[in-house]
Amino acid sequence: MVILNINYILSIAITLFLIGVLGLVLNRKNILITLMSIELMLLAINLNFIIFSIYLDDLTGYVFVLFILTIAAAESAIGLAILTIYYRLKNNIRIDKIKNIKS
Amino acid sequence: MYLLLIFFPLIGSFCAGLFGRKLGPFGASYITVSCLIFAFILSSFAFYEVALLNCCVYIKFAPWINSEMLNADWGFLFDSLTVVMCCVVTFVSSIVHLYSTEYMAYDPHLPRFMSYLSLFTFFMLILVTADNFIQMFVGWEGVGLCSYLLINFWFTRIQANKAAIKAMVLNRIGDFGLVLGILIVFVEYKAVDYATVFAITPIFTNKLFNFLGLDFDLISIVCFFLFVGAVGKSAQLGLHTWLPDAMEGPTPVSALIHAATMVTAGVFLIARTSPLFEYAPSILSLVTVIGACTAFFAATVGLLQNDLKRVIAYSTCSQLGYMVFACGLSNYSVGVFHLVNHAFFKALLFLGAGSIIHAVADEQDMRKMGGLKNLIPFTYSMMVIGSLALIGFPFLTGFYSKDVILEVAYGKYTSEGHFSYILGSVGAFLTAFYSTRLVYLTFLSTPNGYKTVICAAYDSSYQISLSLLLLSIPSVLIGFYSKDMIIGFGTDFWGNAVFVSSENMNRVDSEFITHMYKILPVALSLLGSISSFLLYLFGNKLLVQLKMSVLGKKVYNFLNKKWFFDKVYNEYVSQFFFTISYTITYKIIDRGIIEVFGPMGLSSIITKKAWNISKLQTGYLYHYTFFILIGLTVLLGIRQFWLLSGNFVDFKIFSLFFLLSFFLGKRVQTH
Numbered sequence: 001m002v003i004l005n006i007n008y009i010l011s012i013a014i015t016l017f018l019i020g021v022l023g024l025v026l027n028r029k030n031i032l033i034t035l036m037s038i039e040l041m042l043l044a045i046n047l048n049f050i051i052f053s054i055y056l057d058d059l060t061g062y063v064f065v066l067f068i069l070t071i072a073a074a075e076s077a078i079g080l081a082i083l084t085i086y087y088r089l090k091n092n093i094r095i096d097k098i099k100n101i102k103s
Numbered sequence: 104m105y106l107l108l109i110f111f112p113l114i115g116s117f118c119a120g121l122f123g124r125k126l127g128p129f130g131a132s133y134i135t136v137s138c139l140i141f142a143f144i145l146s147s148f149a150f151y152e153v154a155l156l157n158c159c160v161y162i163k164f165a166p167w168i169n170s171e172m173l174n175a176d177w178g179f180l181f182d183s184l185t186v187v188m189c190c191v192v193t194f195v196s197s198i199v200h201l202y203s204t205e206y207m208a209y210d211p212h213l214p215r216f217m218s219y220l221s222l223f224t225f226f227m228l229i230l231v232t233a234d235n236f237i238q239m240f241v242g243w244e245g246v247g248l249c250s251y252l253l254i255n256f257w258f259t260r261i262q263a264n265k266a267a268i269k270a271m272v273l274n275r276i277g278d279f280g281l282v283l284g285i286l287i288v289f290v291e292y293k294a295v296d297y298a299t300v301f302a303i304t305p306i307f308t309n310k311l312f313n314f315l316g317l318d319f320d321l322i323s324i325v326c327f328f329l330f331v332g333a334v335g336k337s338a339q340l341g342l343h344t345w346l347p348d349a350m351e352g353p354t355p356v357s358a359l360i361h362a363a364t365m366v367t368a369g370v371f372l373i374a375r376t377s378p379l380f381e382y383a384p385s386i387l388s389l390v391t392v393i394g395a396c397t398a399f400f401a402a403t404v405g406l407l408q409n410d411l412k413r414v415i416a417y418s419t420c421s422q423l424g425y426m427v428f429a430c431g432l433s434n435y436s437v438g439v440f441h442l443v444n445h446a447f448f449k450a451l452l453f454l455g456a457g458s459i460i461h462a463v464a465d466e467q468d469m470r471k472m473g474g475l476k477n478l479i480p481f482t483y484s485m486m487v488i489g490s491l492a493l494i495g496f497p498f499l500t501g502f503y504s505k506d507v508i509l510e511v512a513y514g515k516y517t518s519e520g521h522f523s524y525i526l527g528s529v530g531a532f533l534t535a536f537y538s539t540r541l542v543y544l545t546f547l548s549t550p551n552g553y554k555t556v557i558c559a560a561y562d563s564s565y566q567i568s569l570s571l572l573l574l575s576i577p578s579v580l581i582g583f584y585s586k587d588m589i590i591g592f593g594t595d596f597w598g599n600a601v602f603v604s605s606e607n608m609n610r611v612d613s614e615f616i617t618h619m620y621k622i623l624p625v626a627l628s629l630l631g632s633i634s635s636f637l638l639y640l641f642g643n644k645l646l647v648q649l650k651m652s653v654l655g656k657k658v659y660n661f662l663n664k665k666w667f668f669d670k671v672y673n674e675y676v677s678q679f680f681f682t683i684s685y686t687i688t689y690k691i692i693d694r695g696i697i698e699v700f701g702p703m704g705l706s707s708i709i710t711k712k713a714w715n716i717s718k719l720q721t722g723y724l725y726h727y728t729f730f731i732l733i734g735l736t737v738l739l740g741i742r743q744f745w746l747l748s749g750n751f752v753d754f755k756i757f758s759l760f761f762l763l764s765f766f767l768g769k770r771v772q773t774h
Contacts, residue, residue, distance in 0.1 A: 025729050034724075099722040 009051050017044035031086075031093045035079045042072040104145055105160055105181055108189065109228045111142035112196070116221035123214025131214035132204040135221045139197035142224075146189040153186045157598060161234065168237070172293045180234035180297065184439065184600035187589075188231040188371055191443050194577075195363035195450045196224040198570045202454050203355040205566035206461065210353075216256060220359065223249035227364040231371060235296035236285045239372075243281065243336070246365045247274045253360070254352035266351040273345040277335015281372075284328030287312060291321055301378035301602070308382050326379050326386040329372060330393075337369025337423045340397040344669055346420050350412040354457030357412060361419040362450035367442050370426045374435040378602040381433065387607075388519045391431030395512075395523035398424030400666065402533035406540070407662040411456050411467050414541050418493060419449055421530055428523045429508045432515050433607035436597055440589045441504035444582050448492035448500055451574040455486040458567050459545060462560040463552055469541065474550030478560040483546050485571040490542050492578045494535035494628045500582035502625070505531065507590060507613075509624045514613025524620070531624045535631030543639045712765050 020041030027033045046065045053061025087093050115138030119131035126134065153160055160181040168175040181189075200220055207213050226249055230242025247270075255267035285295065291312060292300050304322065312321040333339070338346035346366065350357055360366065373380060373390065380387055398421050405417030422445050429438035460467055462479050476483050488499075495505040509531070512524040550557045562568065588596050592610065638646060649655045664670065698704055719730070745754055 021732060025725060025732055028723075028725050095724050098724055 006051065006055050010048070013044050013047040013051060016047065017041055020044060028096050029094060031083060031095050031098075034095065035076060035083070038079070039072060039076060042068060042075075105149060105162055105179060106164065108142050108145040108149060108193075109179065109225065109232055111138045111145070112193075112221040112225040112228065114138055116218045116225060119214045119221065120218030123218060126214060128208070128213040131217050132200070135217040136197065136200045136204060138221065139193060139200045139224065142228075143190070143193040143197045146186065146193045149181060150186045150190050153181050154183045154596060157595065159598065173289065173295070175235050175237040175295055177238060178234035178296070179232045181232060182600040183597050184371070184374060185231050187439065187443060188367070189228060191367075191446045192224060192227050192231065192363050195446050195574075196220070196227075196359060198450065198573055199355045199359045199454070201566050202358070202457070202570040203353075205563060206355055206457055207353060212256070216253075216353070219249055219252045219256065220355070223253060223359060223364060227368070230368055234298070236288060236300075237295050239375075240278075240281065240285060243332070243368060243372075244278065246368060247271060247278065247336075250274070250349065250360055250365050253356040254349050256352055256356065260351065263351040266345075266348040270345040270349050273342050274335050277332045277342055277369075280328045280331025280335070284325050284332065287314070287321070287325050287328065291325075297375070301376075304378050304382055320383070320385075322379055323383040323386050326376070326383040327389070329376055329379070330386060330390055333369030333372050333427070334393065335369070336372070337366050337427060338397075338420050339369070339393050339424065339427055340400055341393070343397065343401070343420055344665075344672060347413050347416045347665070350410070350416050354412065354453060354460060357416070358450045358453035358457070361416060362453060363446040366419060366423055367426075367446065370423065370430060370438055370442050373427065373430040374439050374601055377430075377433075377435045380430075381602055381604040381607060384607075387431050387433060388517075389431070391428045391519040391523050394424045394426070394428030394431050395519075395526040396424070397421070398428065398523075398530040399526040399533075400424075402530040402537070403662055404665045405537045406533055407659055408537075409468055409470055409663075411459065411469050411472070411541070411545065412453070414469070414537055415449070415452050415456055418452075418534060418537070419445075421534060422449070422493075424530070425505060425508050425527060428527070429511065432511055432520060432523065432609070433603050434508070434511045434590075434610070435601045435603065436590050437504065437507050437511055439601075440585070441508055443585070443589070444492075444500040444504045447574055447581055448489045448578040451485060451571065451578050452489040452493065454567070454571055454574065455482055455489055458482040458563050458571065459486070461563055461567070464556045464559070466552060466556065469544040471552045472545045472550075473548040473552065474546070474557065475560055476546040478557070479562045481562045481568055482571070485575050486542060486546070488575045488578055490538040492582075494538045494632055495531060495625065496628070496632075497625060498583065500578050500580070503582035503586045504590075506621070506624055510616060510621055511609060511613040513620045514609050514616045516609075516612065528624050528627050532627040532631040535628040536635040539632045539635035540639060543636060548639065716765065 017040075020037045020039075020043075023037035023040065024034060027037065046068055049061040049065045049068070053059065053065070083093060090097065112135075115135035118134045118138075119126065123131045149160070152158060160179075162179040162181075164177040164179060167177050200217065203216060203220060204213075207216055210216060223246060226242045226245025228242070230239055230246060233239035233242060251267045251271045254270055255263050257263050288300055289295050291307065291310070292303060294300055307321050310321040311318040312324055313319075314324055335342045346361070349360055352360075380390070401417045401420035401424060405414050405421060408414045408417060422441070426438040426441050426445070429435075429441060459472070459475065459479065459482055462475065462482065463472055466472065492499040492501040495501040509524055509527050512520050512527055514520070588594060592614070650659050661667065741754070741757075
């Protein structure tokens with residue numbers, strides 16, 4: 001059995017998280033990509049939880065992962081719903097057109 | 104009776120000032136004149152009782168300031184010095200009041216004028232009768248205030264306004280010195296009433312007083328500051344420039360200010376505080392030198408003035424110089440004697456000048472008069488009496504005091520004494536010269552005015568003539584009759600009012616100086632008078648040539664422009680202060696530093712920064728996410744930094760820098 005150093009897998013998770021963050025920050029065009037980046041970040045976090053769960057031999061991490069999956073699903077459902085309503089109102093989903101969030 | 108003497112003028116002033124509209128000009132002048140005459144009669148009684156019968160009167164009227172060490176009561180002290188001053192002040196003032204009723208008869212504000220005159224007299228009486236320094240200061244400031252009101256009487260004239268402000272400000276410089284002197288007296292003596300201060304002065308010889316970090320002899324510095332006050336009020340060299348300008352007021356005002364009241368306050372102060380001055384020999388020398396310089400300076404300037412009143416003003420200045428140096432030579436009684444005599448003939452001269460001005464349709468330039476001898480003979484004779492008294496013509500009033508002053512100056516056997524004798528004698532020559540010049544140009548020369556004016560010249564009627572007549576009598580006689588009483592040999596007239604220490608006493612020495620030096624001043628006066636008369640009678644062409652020559656022009660300008668004192672003061676002192684007050688205190692400090700760090704700068708910088716920070720909310724989603732990222736990174740970074748080096752570095756400094764970076768950073772150009 002190949003024993004992997006935990007650091008390798010953790011770095012993968014962190015890389016995934018950072019890709020998600022950068023996607024969130026650098027993306028200026030499409031709101032779908034934002035949602036996808038958020039999903040990616042959540043996935044990275046899930047991965048992290050699983051890694052530590054295995055590493056520490058503790059089941060709580062799995063429980064959290066299941067909850068987070070649920071929440072992520074609910075979140076993307078609501079996000080897509082908002083997106084749909086927004087599209088219905090504005091007829092586009094470009095991020096740089098969203099300007100009226102300042103009071 | 105003694106209090107009534109003081110308060111009569113106040114009553115008159117209130118009546119005329121508050122009810123002038125009801126009383127009308129006639130009623131107001133009637134009340135004020137009668138109040139003043141009553142005051143004079145009462146002060147004559149006071150003179151009889153206090154000075155002649157030698158019983159001093161002290162009235163503690165009411166408590167005023169009573170706090171721990173500082174006790175100042177409204178107290179009135181009547182000793183010889185006070186009653187002499189009271190008599191002079193009330194006499195000249197009542198004459199001036201009487202005179203004003205005709206001189207100012209056509210002025211619409213006569214009640215106001217009479218009210219001011221009476222108030223002036225009241226404050227002067229407060230000044231001379233005070234028994235402590237603080238009450239004296241009330242009178243001191245009061246006469247300054249009233250001089251402002253009176254010089255400024257015709258308040259629509261810009262020159263009168265400026266002259267009044269000048270008089271007030273220059274007096275205030277002296278007053279500041281006086282206040283310092285009184286404060287030092289209080290700090291060291293813990294008392295401000297004359298009796299205490301004078302009694303314990305001998306204990307304080309050789310005591311040092313720390314003023315502005317330097318140690319001075321206590322009594323010397325007190326006397327120095329008192330003398331600064333006297334310089335301002337008595338128009339001695341340095342602060343004299345207000346006096347000639349004060350001629351902008353009506354002529355009776357000039358008579359009152361210059362003859363009896365205001366300017367004599369300085370000499371009175373020195374005489375009153377003689378127990379202090381006697382223990383400050385260095386200040387006495389200073390007083391002598393300044394007084395002698397003033398006497399000489401004003402006499403030279405008076406020589407070439409063309410304004411009738413200005414000539415007399417400079418002669419006042421000059422005569423005050425004589426009084427002051429007489430005081431500086433420790434002959435206070437002589438100084439006060441000259442003060443008394445001078446009050447009479449100077450009032451006569453001023454009121455006579457007013458009569459002349461009245462006669463020639465308010466023309467004050469002597470070059471436009473002339474030939475008035477036959478037209479206004481009464482005024483002419485009065486002016487001649489006044490001038491002769493002024494130049495010290497033998498057996499007139501001025502002779503008795505002025506000659507004694509010069510004798511004591513020569514008899515002092517110190518260099519200041521001789522200095523003042525020489526300057527005083529030259530001053531006597533010049534005084535005679537310009538007095539004769541005044542009389543000649545006004546009365547004796549060929550008429551130079553407009554024909555209509557000269558033809559309409561007439562002698563003024565009852566009140567003016569009567570007041571001139573009343574003044575001419577003491578101008579001739581008072582010196583002779585009061586000489587023995589006031590400055591006679593071994594007279595006990597002064598009692599304790601004036602103190603002369605035995606080492607400064609030189610009356611005996613001055614009595615036995617060489618005959619030549621006694622005669623010299625009189626001879627010089629007569630010579631000056633005769634030479635002036637002859638020069639103007641026969642040497643007109645010569646005078647013109649002298650004036651038109653290169654050197655003559657310069658000398659004429661120099662003397663006519665008052666040694667350029669005003670020019671120097673204006674350009675180097677007042678302009679300097681005006682510039683400082685505008686550029687430095689106003690522009691740099693008030694509107695600069697205080698505004699930038701104070702209300703305006705602070706509020707503007709805060710709104711600007713707040714606006715800049717709120718500009719960070721662009722409204723773009725990705726900017727917000729970026730800020731979230733940055734914020735998280737910074738917080739994590741700080742935490743890491745804190746964990747690593749929190750023991751060595753105080754993170755509060757960093758947070759301070761962080762806050763400051765909002766204010767010191769370059770302005771964010773957003774739009």
